[in-house]
Amino acid sequence: MDFRKPHELHKRRFGRNLGLGLVLGGLVALVFGLTIAKVSTEGFRMPNQIEGAHNE
């Protein structure tokens, strides 16, 4: 089977796609971390709890 050496253009594209993938993965991890940080704060209440407090 003949595996040809990847062209320089393909290498560059791979680098770009890999970089973008890592950036997007990092963004997902950051948003997840932010969510955990926000819901862990003392003053945090779920929306239905806020609504319940208004109805009381």
Added chain:
Amino acid sequence: MSDASINASQSQTPEAGFGDYFALLKPRVMTLVVFTALVGLLAAPVPVHPIVGFAAILFIAVGGGASGALNMWWDSDIDLIMTRTRGRPIPAGRITRGEAFGFGMTLAVMSVVMLGLATNLVAAGLLAFTIFFYVVIYSMWLKRWTPQNIVIGGAAGAFPPMVGWAAATGDIALESVLMFALIFMWTPPHFWALALFMKSDYDEAGVPMLTVTHGRRATRQHILVYTLLLTPVALGLAFTSIGGPIYLAVAVFYSALFLKGAWDIWRRDEVMAEADGYGVEKKVFKHSLYYLGGLFGALLIEASLRTAGLSGWAMVGW
């Protein structure tokens, strides 16, 4: 893609790599943005969750990078003329203007929205205004129109500590305004010292620089005046809630050095400067970098001491 199409696309323009898109963000400018925004965030009297703080600094940096990309989109015509900027991704043909515009706009909107969600609307609004100010007011409007462009451009670079402060407190305060003023007043003497010894081709690019429009004598006078105006701002910060004896000592030391350098620059003429290869101008430019790093570093030390319960002036009985 076939080999034929690879060869065809290669003969047109070299395809951009990840590094080319990163270069659009002006990473060197970004380091100043990150450092000063971090000091603004940590000096604020409200503690911030580490992940929220990290996200805030990241989105401020991305917003700053987006401004850089949009600036390169707008200035690609003059970047092609000037030797220093000819190798940038757009003039070098690796990224098209349209791609840079789309990249910059996407990052600008994303950074503002994400900063708003991660922190608050005041910080997001300030970041949006910073991007608008740098791209529209500075790059599009004033850069090619007035030799005071450096003064106006300096304002855009001065906003990050205010954004950092707002990310923590949700507000604008005297302290954050003074941090803004410190960078705003520091930028002109810093840049004009560089302009005196760097052979620049701004003139061929049609960008009015003070050294060309008003001459080198006037530039030397401007350096002295701005350094004189900068000094009370730098010292005044010491007596606010984020200052303290360490900051004051650092500010007095560096202000004295900067004033001495500005005075020496003012006293010299071109013959004297050329005789020693612009030694004083180069020294003042280098020193101006230490000045800003030293003062913001001292604010960071004061913030760390306050966190440890050693409150600024209270340490010395004030």
